[in-house]
Amino acid sequence: MSKSSYPYISVNGVGTSMVVPDAVRLLASVSGLADSNKEALANASNSANAVRAALNKQAIASKDITTSSLIVYPEYSYSQEKGQQLIGYRATQSFTIVLQAESAGAVIDAVVDAGGKSLQINGVSPFLANGATATEKARKAAVSDAKSKANSYAKYLGTSIDKVIDLIEVSAPTYAFPTVAIPSKVELSDATQIDLGNTEVTVNVKTRWSLKDIKSKSK
Secondary structure, three states: OOHHHOOEEEEEEEEEEEEOOOEEEEEEEEEEEEOOHHHHHHHHHHHHHHHHHHHHHOOOOHHHEEEEEEEEEEEEEEEOOOEEEEEEEEEEEEEEEEEEHHHHHHHHHHHHHHHHHHEEEEEEEEEOOOOHHHHHHHHHHHHHHHHHHHHHHHHHOOOOEEEEEEEEEOOOOEEEOOOOOOOOEOOOOOOOOOEOOOEEEEEEEEEEEEEOOHHHHHO
16 A cells, blocks of 8 residues: 555644844945045055955955945046046945844944044844754754644544654744844943844754554544
8 A cells, every 4th residue: 555545644844943143234335535536445445455354353254245236436526516527436335244143233333443534334233143052943843833733633533643654844944033122132331232132043844644443543
């Protein structure tokens, strides 16, 4: 008799776990305005090097620093009297920097000090870099949810589940920030505080459970 000829119940299970993010993605840029493209780029590069030095001093590895864009463009001013006038050329280099959550505030402060007036913080977003433990909890919860559903349906059928026939993880674990999150602040003396909130890790599974013989059960 093939496996599919046995009586079985097929149910999906969903498991979630909540975890505080362990990393922060910092989006920052430096810019320089000058009379020529070359000079503007040199000014921006000097500011970028100062930021890199500050990050190096904070023990941020080069693999965690990525240049996301580098642009040079003419910049204009406009007035009713003179119309549009070229005021110079601006060079901007943007970075995506990955920081450990516990030290993110202090590193951001160091970057701001190093970049000075040429620096702009474009965004800060907490995220989960190492979700292995949270994923395991979500998987356990997903299996428990599926087993509970299978037991419930089996009870209504007048029987009980026997063994799991198969289990499929429907999709890779997903990570999401709930609309309402419990704030979790990084406390670092007078350093900037980053509100990490919670990340929700979700796992979906599809399972099949064999049933004990319903006819035998009713005798």
